[in-house]
Amino acid sequence: MNERVIRGRIDRSGALVSADAPLLRLQQRAGAGLDKPLALPHLARLVTLAQRLHRDISRPLYAADDHSDIHALVRITPDADGASLEITDWRTRPLVQPHIPPISEVAVVPQSWTWECDQQLRIVALRAASDAPPLPEGWEGRSLSEVFELQPDDDGRFPVLRALARQARFEGQRVRAAQTAMTLAGEALFDATGRFTGFRGSAVAEAQPSTGQKAGGALVDPAFGSLPLSDPQFGRRIDGALRGPLSRIIATAETISGQFDGPIRADYARYAGDIAHAGRHLLGLVDDLADLQNIERPGFKAARDEIDLGDLARRAVGLLGMKAEEKGIRIDAPRTDDRAPATGEFRRVLQVLLNLLGNAIRYSPENSQIWIRVDRDGDRATVTVADQGQGIDAEQQAVVFEKFERLGRTDSGGSGLGLYIARRLARAMDGELTVDSAPGQGARFTLSLPARDVG
Amino acid sequence: MSESVFSPGIDPPSPTLSARLRELADYLAAPTTGRLTEEQRALSLGIARRMVTDVAARLDPAIDPAALWNDWLRGGLPSAARIAGLCFARAEEHRWREQSAQRSSPPPLLSESEAADGEGIAVGETLSDLDRTYLAVQIADRRRFDALGNPAVAIADLDSEIFRTLLLDIAAWRLAEVSKDAKRAAELGDAVRAETERQAAESGIAEAGRAYCALLGADAGEAAAAAIARHDWPVLIALAAAAQRRSYDDMALALLTAESAALPSLFAPLRLDHIALAPIEASLAMLPARAVSDADHGEFRTAEGAR
Numbered sequence: 001m002n003e004r005v006i007r008g009r010i011d012r013s014g015a016l017v018s019a020d021a022p023l024l025r026l027q028q029r030a031g032a033g034l035d036k037p038l039a040l041p042h043l044a045r046l047v048t049l050a051q052r053l054h055r056d057i058s059r060p061l062y063a064a065d066d067h068s069d070i071h072a073l074v075r076i077t078p079d080a081d082g083a084s085l086e087i088t089d090w091r092t093r094p095l096v097q098p099h100i101p102p103i104s105e106v107a108v109v110p111q112s113w114t115w116e117c118d119q120q121l122r123i124v125a126l127r128a129a130s131d132a133p134p135l136p137e138g139w140e141g142r143s144l145s146e147v148f149e150l151q152p153d154d155d156g157r158f159p160v161l162r163a164l165a166r167q168a169r170f171e172g173q174r175v176r177a178a179q180t181a182m183t184l185a186g187e188a189l190f191d192a193t194g195r196f197t198g199f200r201g202s203a204v205a206e207a208q209p210s211t212g213q214k215a216g217g218a219l220v221d222p223a224f225g226s227l228p229l230s231d232p233q234f235g236r237r238i239d240g241a242l243r244g245p246l247s248r249i250i251a252t253a254e255t256i257s258g259q260f261d262g263p264i265r266a267d268y269a270r271y272a273g274d275i276a277h278a279g280r281h282l283l284g285l286v287d288d289l290a291d292l293q294n295i296e297r298p299g300f301k302a303a304r305d306e307i308d309l310g311d312l313a314r315r316a317v318g319l320l321g322m323k324a325e326e327k328g329i330r331i332d333a334p335r336t337d338d339r340a341p342a343t344g345e346f347r348r349v350l351q352v353l354l355n356l357l358g359n360a361i362r363y364s365p366e367n368s369q370i371w372i373r374v375d376r377d378g379d380r381a382t383v384t385v386a387d388q389g390q391g392i393d394a395e396q397q398a399v400v401f402e403k404f405e406r407l408g409r410t411d412s413g414g415s416g417l418g419l420y421i422a423r424r425l426a427r428a429m430d431g432e433l434t435v436d437s438a439p440g441q442g443a444r445f446t447l448s449l450p451a452r453d454v455g
Numbered sequence: 456m457s458e459s460v461f462s463p464g465i466d467p468p469s470p471t472l473s474a475r476l477r478e479l480a481d482y483l484a485a486p487t488t489g490r491l492t493e494e495q496r497a498l499s500l501g502i503a504r505r506m507v508t509d510v511a512a513r514l515d516p517a518i519d520p521a522a523l524w525n526d527w528l529r530g531g532l533p534s535a536a537r538i539a540g541l542c543f544a545r546a547e548e549h550r551w552r553e554q555s556a557q558r559s560s561p562p563p564l565l566s567e568s569e570a571a572d573g574e575g576i577a578v579g580e581t582l583s584d585l586d587r588t589y590l591a592v593q594i595a596d597r598r599r600f601d602a603l604g605n606p607a608v609a610i611a612d613l614d615s616e617i618f619r620t621l622l623l624d625i626a627a628w629r630l631a632e633v634s635k636d637a638k639r640a641a642e643l644g645d646a647v648r649a650e651t652e653r654q655a656a657e658s659g660i661a662e663a664g665r666a667y668c669a670l671l672g673a674d675a676g677e678a679a680a681a682a683i684a685r686h687d688w689p690v691l692i693a694l695a696a697a698a699q700r701r702s703y704d705d706m707a708l709a710l711l712t713a714e715s716a717a718l719p720s721l722f723a724p725l726r727l728d729h730i731a732l733a734p735i736e737a738s739l740a741m742l743p744a745r746a747v748s749d750a751d752h753g754e755f756r757t758a759e760g761a762r
Contacts, residue, residue, distance in 0.1 A: 073734070124593040125597030130602075193684055200604075
């Protein structure tokens with residue numbers, strides 16, 4: 001953009017008679033147009049100056065429209081009929097900069113290092129304050145994750161990797177380096193073309209060495225046995241470590257399957273579609289495992305938001321409506337005036353409803369119907385999802401909420417954790433999730449939560 | 456940068472009348488000449504202090520840098536004229552870079568979905584030789600800052616003569632401070648020799664730039680044009696210095712004080728046209744209180760070099 005030359009022409013009377021788009025746009029924003037006097041005061045002054053001097057001049061140009069400042073370099077060549085303009089290095093910046101406190105405010109902290117890395121997280125600068133732990137040898141050009149052993153946060157995520165994806169600042173990235181627990185914070189850096197060039201920030205030694213979360217003893221899970229996955233810390237790291245590569249696999253496979261880069265053999269495109277499908281399944285499994293780990297954590301509590309089950313049901317329909325349409329399934333959602341005020345955590349209830357509705361769509365025959373009803377039963381508010389699928393017999397109903405129970409299905413549709421998690425969530429909100437079904441008559445899943453009286 | 460506005464080191468003592476009169480006489484002799492701004496003074500002084508501190512730490516870790524600096528602040532820096540160009544070049548480069556960073560376009564805002572898709576951005580891939588040399592230029596450049604991000608001069612980048620002069624000045628101060636016994640003097644002499652040899656073997660941004668430029672070969676001009684577009688000034692200066700076989704500081708000073716008409720000749724070996732050079736011209740034009748190169752500058756350097 002900034003390498004382009006933007007040209008314009010001024011006639012003898014000072015009117016702009018021709019202009020490339022950015023210049024014309026600016027002129028129009030200033031309330032003028034083509035064949036009208038130049039409405040950009042700074043540029044007009046420079047044109048007058050060049051004409052008075054009868055020679056070329058090159059000057060910085062400052063202009064502004066209603067939402068940005070513009071800096072550029074203008075070369076004005078006067079002649080007998082007016083003047084020609086050549087504008088280069090055109091740069092705009094918004095008038096209102098997002099208010100981000102600079103990291104440098106926290107950089108001057110005792111016991112800290114400052115660091116900088118490039119866009120591929122290779123360290124290009126590492127400096128220690130006088131009282132900070134000594135710097136590791138040979139950090140130059142090494143990966144940030146080699147110099148700092150990254151630790152996931154409480155949600156199993158790595159703030160620095162999220163920030164890398166978002167090209168945004170981050171803080172609270174726990175790391176270990178030089179046998180010391182530290183916390184990284186960084187600002188994203190950009191060059192003049194707006195290209196992300198890396199991060200610069202600080203690494204502050206924690207006051208006390210992190211003891212990890214093993215103090216309470218590792219949880220032993222009957223499903224995972226003594227596998228390290230039963231250790232929450234390990235689970236979070238696995239979650240974080242798998243999500244990125246899986247997203248990449250899915251994205252790449254979908255690109256191939258969609259033949260975005262040109263036609264390929266149909267069977268190859270189909271294989272890529274299978275890979276993307278399997279990848280999505282694995283990603284779903286990672287999500288479920290992360291949830292599982294979260295809700296089985298001792299002391300897990302859901303928030304008590306004031307919610308309306310009717311509203312949440314309609315939101316769930318909005319999110320999955322397309323999926324249903326693909327199979328020709330019609331969803332009969334609660335009407336907008338159907339309300340069921342209740343108490344529960346908004347996003348968790350939505351998660352449960354998405355699971356119930358997703359299952360209903362997945363296991364319903366094509367061109368069938370799904371009903372969602374909300375109701376009040378004493379001190380309970382309920383929402384019921386009913387489908388016309390093959391139904392679940394009594395024996396299966398007894399185990400459908402078990403962990404990894406897929407009722408004998410072997411397709412790649414689910415992990416067998418969804419309903420288990422949904423019921424755990426319902427119970428964590430003082431609610432319940434039940435099923436009522438008979439073979440051949442579809443299934444009705446009902447989520448009940450403490451009702452809320454609206455005055 | 457706090458040191459851009461506040462005088463580093465200690466609070467300066469009250470000026471003497473004779474100093475004030477000398478200053479006024481200089482001013483009256485050329486009232487219309489632009490003077491150094493407070494920012495330029497503070498930056499250059501801060502750079503000099505960090506350089507002296509770093510060199511002193513190399514010579515003898517037992518030296519108290521604050522005491523050394525306080526003494527030199529009161530009495531004047533022994534090699535003031537010799538290091539003036541170096542400190543000024545670094546300070547002006549810093550001002551230029553800060554200005555570019557403040558004026559650059561805002562980053563693109565990524566949507567949530569773009570951000571989520573990018574969570575697995577490839578990192579830690581194997582480096583090509585070209586990437587490695589580019590990375591080396593960046594690392595060498597970042598060594599030209601202190602731990603708090605203030606501009607500094609890396610010892611590896613120092614001209615060997617200036618480095619040796621500083622070592623000798625500091626050794627003389629140290630000797631005067633502790634004692635004048637022969638053993639101590641011999642130890643300091645040995646340290647000066649050892650550090651001079653060690654420094655000669657070190658490579659800084661100029662060497663990194665030369666390696667990068669050599670590997671780029673005919674593509675150096677293209678890389679320089681890209682650096683200009685990105686306002687990546689250290690890489691540009693390093694490439695231009697390598698192409699002209701000049702030192703980095705020399706090139707930085709030449710560029711930062713160049714008239715617009717002189718820019719094409721500075722970048723002639725890189726074959727950059729006037730469109731490619733326009734962002735430099737625009738950016739330099741916006742730098743307030745910029746000094747412009749003159750013939751006297753050459754004479755000043757020759758005279759100082761001969762001292």
